[in-house]
Amino acid sequence: MKSGYQIVGKRVNRVDALAKALGKAKFTSDFKRQDMLIGKALFAKFPHAIIKGVDTAKAEQLEGVQAVLTAKDLPGRNGYGILVPDKPVIAEKKTKYEGDAVALVAAVSEEIAKKALGLIEVEYEVLPAYDDPRQAMKDDAIHIHEAHPAADKGNILTTVALDSGDVEKAFREADIIIENSYETPMVDHAYMETDVCMAEPDPLTGGLTLCSPQQAVYATKRCLAPVFGIPQNKIRTFCPIVGGGFGGKEDSVLDVSAMAGVLALKTKRPVYFELDREEVFRTTGKRHATYIKHRMAATKDGKITAVDVETILDKGAYTSMGGLNNPLMAVTQRTAMYAGGTYFIPNARARSHSVFTNHPYSCAFRGFGAPQAMFAVECQIDELAKALNMDPIELRLKNILRHGDRTIFGQVMKENRGLGLEECITKVKGRMDWDKSLDQGNGPVKKGKGIAVFMYGTGIPLLFEGASCYVNLELDGSVSVAVAATEMGQGIVTALTQTAAEALGVRYEDVNVTYSDTATAPDCGPTVGSRAAVVVGNAVLDGCNKLRERMLSVASKEFKKDPRDMDIKQGEVFIVGKPETTMPLAAIVSKAFITQVPLAAVGTWYPPQPSFRAEDGQGEPMHAYTFGVQAVEVEVDTETGELSVTRSVLACDVGKAINPSLVEGQMEGGAAMGIGWAILEEGFMNKGVMENASFHNFLIPTIKDLPELESIIVEHPNDLGPYGAKGIGEPPLIATAPAIRNAVCNALGISINTIPLTAVRILAAVKNQQAVGGGN
């Protein structure tokens, strides 16, 4: 690998940090104008019900109301979705969750819009609501979708199957079998900026402009064009900076944009449509809850020989990113693919069923199914270690994937794509002083240590993968880059600025990256799947390299030298080895301008063609994998059940950190979110109604819930990544929950297999153990 980078690998300040620190960086809602109508939705009163009638007459007569829409008033198809258009803009015959709109209102003020909602009368016939996918998948369950366009059978949307080796034989011959059930909760992304859309008809084109915080401007217009009955080229979708996404704003943007858009088309006026926090909780997407049965076979010396895993995913009411048949299996596919964790296991069977319920639709959420799958397998490894009386790290080192090993989905691991798991384990073990036992004292508070490891493929190759961008050299030597990626806090604009500056040999300050607007940039795919710095980064690299070659060719004529003997650094062109020969890049660009050398380029990149066979779940779905290790120390009060995470050490092999500060930002934020998922967060659903739709009782971590978060960056370069990079947005939270669960087991000697590990859950487990007379 090339070393001695000028800008890549440096801790430069974020390009947007100053404006954000001044409070001057504008988010979507900061662009609200006085002339906009206010849009509101009447959401379902009952999560599962037949709509017998909707009477809007009184609402329509209220002064200041400009439009009241029901399902019969829509301009196009009453259905949308990223994978399949099964979610209605306005429910017509049935409600399937409490986030279904039954009517929409546009009015001159929020007060009038809210009053109008109260005047709409809806007659419902209430149906039993399903909270548990294990009930909903039974043969006698009511079909939540009467005629779903893609469901396999009844309420089962899809089943992903993975088979390798001879599982039956491996279990017959096993020295030891570990078998347990695990449950993980449905949780909200809890991004701080609530969902909002400003929709404005464009009288010049007859089209529509939609401004909304989101993660995929092209996917949004593709999904919604049929809803509006407008061709894709007349819809402009864009957003300014986004106040957090975490996967959720790939979907929730469709909800608010569809509703704002149809109201704008009806009234021919700009419409502002914002969800309040309670509406975000009740109506937008969530992380799939899972119910996992995991069997693991091993030899007595600790070699894992087989896994047999059944995962049932709570799909909620609509498909979203839950997964359809091959190749769009999405989250469901990931739970099967990662069912064997980061280990070489020659025999595997996994079945993942995605099942409709009357919950909010489950969608993409940081980790995309991997956190659920890794939770089960990483708990299982600790159970195996306990049964064999082995150290959990020693057992992991005995089984982890190494160069040449095949995953349970058939992909051969390669060091040249970055394989730094062992180094991560070694470094975390050292930092944690792993072999030193904790001082327990005599009080009710018990201490424990836990560890878990993970892998996570960069990108979303089975859905859509690849990126394009524009790169343009300006006559003053500065560079404009246009991408359709979204800046939601992760720092992609900064990382791409560094990538472009390094590739073209210009100063960091001389690159300007514009973003998230279909009017200015080509499709680069969604900003999801930990893909942007790698996949979009490679596209930017490609565009910059094209321009660099052109400028070196122009310069070679000026210097009368072979272009291969020339270089560009800090905006100066020079002969290699003769720094005194410099000429400003601006002068070369001007020369190019008048000699018919184009100054604009389209940069593109696609990964190697991915594969994942529907019949047995075998293939090479990702080009590279990020690896990591999370270790924690905890304290558990056996009298109150209170759990404190007192130490967190996370190591990630990121290939190459384009900006180590941004990488640490992702790692610390991911560990914090993982701690929240492990110990606090849980949507309480009662017959489809969310009982904790507020930050008052849906708890996410505050500073008081977290220890110092230690991060260790490991770099095993990916030869297909820009400067060796692999994805790091999602991975950091994947191993946090199992590490905490394993530490709690270590402290108490009790296995608790359901998260979050709330005081109530821990205390119940302690009491149960005391009742049966077990324990250390």
Place this chain on the structure above:
Amino acid sequence: MAANLNLKVNGQEYQIKVDPAKRLLDVLREDLGLTGTKEGCGEGECGTCSVILNGKLVNSCLVLALQADKADILTVEGLAENGKLHPLQQAFMKEGAVQCGYCTPGMLLAAKALLDSNSSPTKEEIKLAISGNICRCTGYDQIIRAVESVVKARERN
């Protein structure tokens, strides 16, 4: 019926007429155009709308505009003086305490309110002071480091 409201915000006097039902948050954002103050939950749980009112940190979503009559208010837009960044703003940038930026204005003001009343807070006091402000991006470490670096710089001077 609109009511008269007198405010001093970031050193500037305002005399405006407002709907008595309006929240201070809406007056700042809509009437004064100070959109740096954000709304995250509207019920005082997240702290994104924090401002300093007569020297005290408040959630501006829980304050009726008329309750702030004749008050002296500091919002994020008033932190920098004469084009010079407040040390907290510089530290937030340098330490990577800014990610999506939505909680940043409230965090800055929570930290400012702490430093105004306690010139050399301990780490635990810093944590307590920002515990009413939720950040979903950072894990808070960078924010604590940023505040600590300002405290250390003050102690040196």
